[in-house]
Amino acid sequence: MAIPENNNTFSAGRVALVTGGASGIGAAVAERLVARGGHVVIADIDTDRGNAVAARIGAVFVRTDVGSLADNEAAVEAAVSRFGRLDVVHLNAGTTGRTAIGDGFDLDSYRNIVNVNLDSVVFGVQAALPHVRRGQGPGGQGSRERGSIVVTASAAALRPSIEVLYSATKSAVIGLVRSLAPVLRRDGVSIDALCPGLVDTPLIAGRRSAIAEAGIPVASAEQVADAFETVLGDERTGQAWLVMADRPVAPFPFAELPVPGAEKLINADQ
Numbered sequence: 001m002a003i004p005e006n007n008n009t010f011s012a013g014r015v016a017l018v019t020g021g022a023s024g025i026g027a028a029v030a031e032r033l034v035a036r037g038g039h040v041v042i043a044d045i046d047t048d049r050g051n052a053v054a055a056r057i058g059a060v061f062v063r064t065d066v067g068s069l070a071d072n073e074a075a076v077e078a079a080v081s082r083f084g085r086l087d088v089v090h091l092n093a094g095t096t097g098r099t100a101i102g103d104g105f106d107l108d109s110y111r112n113i114v115n116v117n118l119d120s121v122v123f124g125v126q127a128a129l130p131h132v133r134r135g136q137g138p139g140g141q142g143s144r145e146r147g148s149i150v151v152t153a154s155a156a157a158l159r160p161s162i163e164v165l166y167s168a169t170k171s172a173v174i175g176l177v178r179s180l181a182p183v184l185r186r187d188g189v190s191i192d193a194l195c196p197g198l199v200d201t202p203l204i205a206g207r208r209s210a211i212a213e214a215g216i217p218v219a220s221a222e223q224v225a226d227a228f229e230t231v232l233g234d235e236r237t238g239q240a241w242l243v244m245a246d247r248p249v250a251p252f253p254f255a256e257l258p259v260p261g262a263e264k265l266i267n268a269d270q
């Protein structure tokens with residue numbers, strides 16, 4: 001597959017971990033990073049598809065349940081022991097699940113969506129941090145390129161959505177990213193969210209005809225991989241990048257909320 005001209009956002013030899021890399025967006029990002037000369041570990045719960053994608057693109061597959069801290073740690077260890085370092089982490093695995101409150105509420109489904117979409121990001125960051133830190137972590141000594149964490153959230157978190165609980169988990173992820181960014185910046189690590197609108201992956205398979213009938217633009221997974229590279233090459237951190245088929249990729253323009261004295265309190269807390 002032809003890939004866009006190299007914009008030097010991901011240099012050859014860098015090591016990346018991609019969760020949910022057995023399908024859709026994660027598979028497209030993994031393929032792109034391998035095409036750029038990177039070493040990629042795919043972490044996914046789907047062993048058959050994970051192994052197949054890894055074999056096709058030249059990556060390594062590690063069976064991982066992202067809702068488990070131990071599995072996240074094992075995936076990170078697999079990357080570091082195989083390739084000696086970790087530079088880029090894409091915390092991308094996610095699920096829509098049943099999402100109703102009121103009639104149709106199901107406690108197990110709720111716990112599952114929070115586990116797969118939110119716990120996974122907390123656990124993924126926790127597991128990766130010792131290795132993506134620059135200047136002090138085991139993987140970071142002497143590196144001048146920053147470590148990068150990119151999380152797949154959703155545009156459904158930036159506007160009201162019929163996917164109520166899904167939207168809530170993705171909103172939480174964006175809050176986490178925005179609050180963590182200033183903390184991680186001191187360690188030479190960026191963290192940003194990708195917020196795609198609809199993307200043509202198995203996640204939306206059951207709704208394709210309804211989406212087409214409604215005339216809603218659908219992006220390709222490769223367009224999200226393009227956006228991923230844009231984020232890697234951007235100097236900012238803590239952004240929620242809107243990725244929609246019908247407009248240029250750009251950070252979502254949150255309103256400023258100045259609070260007198262807040263800076264002093266944050267600095268005193270650290």
Ligand SMILES: NC(=O)c1ccc[n+]([C@@H]2O[C@H](COP(=O)([O-])OP(=O)(O)OC[C@H]3O[C@@H](n4cnc5c(N)ncnc54)[C@H](O)[C@@H]3O)[C@@H](O)[C@H]2O)c1
Binds near residue numbers: 195
């Ligand atoms: N497709 C869309 O329209 C769309 C829009 C916005 C955001 N997203 C988000 O993009 C991300 C990727 O989704 P996709 O569209 O590529 O869907 P997908 O179904 O093609 O891929 C999701 C992958 O996550 C894996 N996964 C699910 N639960 C897991 C677990 N517990 N542990 C490890 N892996 C697990 C699946 O096996 C699958 O390979 C998700 O976070 C999703 O919420 C998708």
